[in-house]
Amino acid sequence: MVPLSWYIVLSAIVFSIGMFGFLVRRNLIIIFLSIELMLNAVNISLVAFSHYLQSINGQILVFFVITVAAAEAAIGLAILIAFYRNKPTVEADEINLLKG
């Protein structure tokens, strides 16, 4: 039986990797992947807590997160492609039209 703390640590590590990637990488695809990573880190801890507390709520929430993540990925990639058509780049730094 793996203790709960291991899962939490794993989740924290995965989340940190995702966050790190999100902050330092400039390629939008990678940034996307990092976001997915963070979501999955949350999923890990949700499932772990769900098992630990013997409550189904956590797992239900995971399904929600997966759905939302899928939707988000779809929309995000669509935006990305639309953007790429206008400006042939996927570098985040190049996307600064919203600069005040």
Next chain:
Amino acid sequence: MKYVLIPLLPLIAFAINILFGRKYIKDKAHWVSVPAVIMSFILAVGAFMDVKAGKVININLYDWIVSGNFNVTIGFLIDRLTVVMLLVVTSISSLIFIYSVGYMRGDKGYYRFFAYLSLFVFSMLILVMANNFLLLYFGWEAVGLCSYFLIGFWFDRKSAANAGKKAFVVNRFGDFGFGLGIILIFLTFGSLEYLQVFPGAHSIVGQTLNIFGHEVDTITVICLLLFCGAVGKSAQIPLHVWLPDAMEGPTPVSALIHAATMVTAGVFMVARCNPLFVLSPVAMNTVAVVGGVTAIFAATIALVQNDIKRVIAYSTVSQLGYMFLALGMGAFSAAIFHLYTHAYFKALLFLASGSVIHALHHAKHDDEQNMQKMGGLRKYMPITYLVFILATLSITGIPGLAGFFSKDEILWRAYMGGNLGKFLWFLGTTAALLTAFYSWRLIYMTFHGKFRGTQESERHLRESSPVITVPLMFLAVGAVAAGWVGIPPLFMEHGDRIGAFLAPVLGHSEGHGTHAEEFMVLGASIAVALGGWFIAHRMYIKRPELPQKIMDKFQPVHRLLFNKYWVDELYDKTIVQPLLKGSEKVILGIVDAKIIEGVVNGVPALIGAFSRRLRRIQTGIFSYYGLVMALGALIIIGTMIFLK
């Protein structure tokens, strides 16, 4: 109900002409208007008979405005004063309508002219027939409106359009006071009906109003406010400036509106309100002084004017001054008497001068009103000349003619009115001298001597057609004989029939003079009338070079009079220009555009400036946002952990 028809017929004529005149009726417009006004005249005679038999007709048609305790009706009061006015208005209107058929023939606004004239007669009849102050005000404003239309009848001329506007706006100044007076009457008496206000007048003697901390007699305030309206409508100082300009209108208009009827509305109104005025010595004296001063003021201006119609216009102002002088002295019936005779001889003067202008117009196709370009017309226009002479004899007060009786009665009443009265009598008599002078001057310049226009125009000169001269002859009869209903008791027992007729409404003013004094006043009047004639004769017939010499000698005086004491310029500089300039430069330019709009546009501008600074945070660098987000999350989590 037949009394309602008196004003209604001209109104119907107006409606028909204005709606169908342009397309269908055109130059047959007089077939609508003339019968209507003649019918009104006949009905007015009927009303006169009824009233003479001792009836006072007071009919209310319907409630006009009802609000809270305020209630005013559309209703008519026909008493002795009203019928006199009705007869004057409808008879003179009828004659002038007929005259206009000839005078206005061929004008492209022919139908419009008759429409407006009919509307005017309607309004004037409402004015005199009203049984309450608000309906009086209705007629009062409506005649002003018609006057505006008719002065600006030839509106392509800038001067005509300006004159119409000026008349309306100047009158509004008077009406401002008049309207407030009406409101004050309502608040004081709780009603606006004559028959409720006048009997109650005694009960408010001594009541005061608080104006800026001063206690002022209510009746005096009311009377002075009402008098404001009269000053405007009857062109008294200081609101006389519009009447001379009003001569831009066609001559029949000048005769009907600006001589015989509308301008006398002020006199009528004060006479109508005599139960109020007699209770306020202050108001009475004001009326008398304004009248007396206007009489002489306008007469002096008339001395030097060269425009034939303007001379008569100033003469009108002056004669109106006499009427107010009479009103102020308490001689209400004398004022109405003069109003009545004046209507005939002044209408005659205007129409006759119209005949002259018409003749010159045919000759030159241009309205010539400058007397310096006339002269010697008597041999071309004998009838016009003759009636002009009769009218002049009448206005100057030659014994036996209409003007003599009425003017003499006014001067005699003034003479009996204490020290102020004596002074005003002196003013009036002097004005009579001036009147005689300028009236004869006008005749000599126009009809005597040599024609001073071009030869071309001289060939076309001829007497006007009968449609013009016949009304002149009728009016001439009036100018001669109208005064015979008011022969002073001095000459004939019960001779003052008009005074006796009006006495139930206007009261009977008693004199305290001896026969000797009365003869003295009479003699003075006759002397100045003949004196003025004599001087004019010397100056313009005997020694035609004299006027120029005198003019040169008294250059500043001549300029002062010729420029009408610069009153117009004074108003322009002190009221009109500051208002226009202030409106454009100060109110619009500074208050509205700078101050208010400054705040309105300033607040968004401030917010904008603030946000321009704030938006620098939005760098547009993607990872920067991510970092801020992460840090924010950290801070929130941190505070939650540490605060727990």
Next chain:
Amino acid sequence: MEEIILNKLSYPILSLIVFLPVLGALLIMFLKKARHIRWATLFVTIAAFIAALPLWSHFDKTTYKMQFVELYHWIPSMGINYFIGIDGISVLFIFLTLLLGVLSVLVSFRSIETKVKEFHMSILVMETAILGVFVSLDFLLFYIFWETMLIPMFLLIGVWGGSNRVYAAIKFFLYTLVGSLLMLVGIVVAYFYGGQTLNILALSSVQYPLHIQVWLFMAFFAAFAVKVPMFPVHTWLPDAHTEAPTAGSVILAGVLIKMGAYGFLRFSMPMFPDATVLFAWPILILSIIAIIYGAVICLAQKDFKRLIAYSSVSHMGFVTLGLFALNSQGLEGGILQMVNHGIITGALFLMVGIIYERTHTRVIADYGGIAHAVPWYAGIFMIFTLASIGLPGTNGFIGEFLIILGAFKAHMIIGVLSALGIIIGAAYMLRLYQQVFFEKLNSSYENHPLPDLNLREVITLLPLIVLVFWIGFYPETFLSYMHLSVENLIQQVNAGSGGRHLLAEYIKIFRGAF
């Protein structure tokens, strides 16, 4: 409740009238041809007008109570109802709105060529919103209608307006929104103070403490004063009126700005009687300023529509003057003058729109001497000019006279000053008339003649001409509707609620300051 009389007709007449235009808007969404859209809109507006005629005949003039009331629960948990009804004050505005609705469609037949469908939908939606404001007896409902009206008006100005339309539209929107938001705060406060209800009649009988009244009065005042518009907050009006298309100007001047004055009558006065008495003086003074200021500023105008817009400031000054004179002549005169102003200024804007279609200029100096070219137009314009300067026999006179009488009763000096506005009124209107119609014909019209009014335009103007004289000669038809409602209003204000003694102290201090 004894304050209301439920609708006795077999169908919900008020709801029908209010929502008929918006249903019509849905209908024309499916139409394609511009001609069809125009006729359909015209049909809908006329139908709404006809549907309202029973209000005229079935109105009970013997009571001040709300009539034709419809009351349904809407959000019961918060005490919010669908509650509509009319009394003698609002009934006149219903008719005015419906009439001007028809006319503004008629006048747009030729002048609107782009986005015809959207234009007519905006007009219909706005008609519903305005009608809704006049019938609502529930604050939430009222506020929804109040704000809804902003959107179509914003579009009308911003899309179909003149050259400076975007600025004018945004200015109009923000100006009114700022005021309305303060009112919203006021409504929320009133809701909690008045026992958690948004029923306007119930809130009117609540006795608020004086200081609350003062604050609430000011919050409501912000919304209403902007809409009227009263003196220092009037500057949106010239821009909005000038830039709006003719139909927009007509509705704006005709009914929209009446909503502010209506708000004073329906909310401020009955709900906050003590504050009303307290603020009457400052408002009277502001009104006097508006009257004279608006009139004087007209003397300097060079733009046809701008002049009429500024004259509205002056005339609405008369309205607020009459209302806050707080006596029956002033109030009735004020209400009547609201209707009159709708008729006269609506008509003047229609007239300007008609001539603008021919000349495409609003600059007064581009006209001149056109009376010979367009005699009927000139004649009809004269009628409205005279009504505008308050000549007896026209509707303007009745209203202004009653207002000045009321003001004079309130205080002599106020009455005298307000009468001054009439002098200047004559000056600027006659000046305009002379510059446009008199003198020599402007040379630009010698070669291509101006056509006179056509039948459609005459039909558009005819009802307004009839009303000018109808009210001028027999105002009782209209005054009789409001007598009892006004009487009741005066009683409500005079009875006051708590804190009259405190108020007396305040007023003493205030008057001492003068």
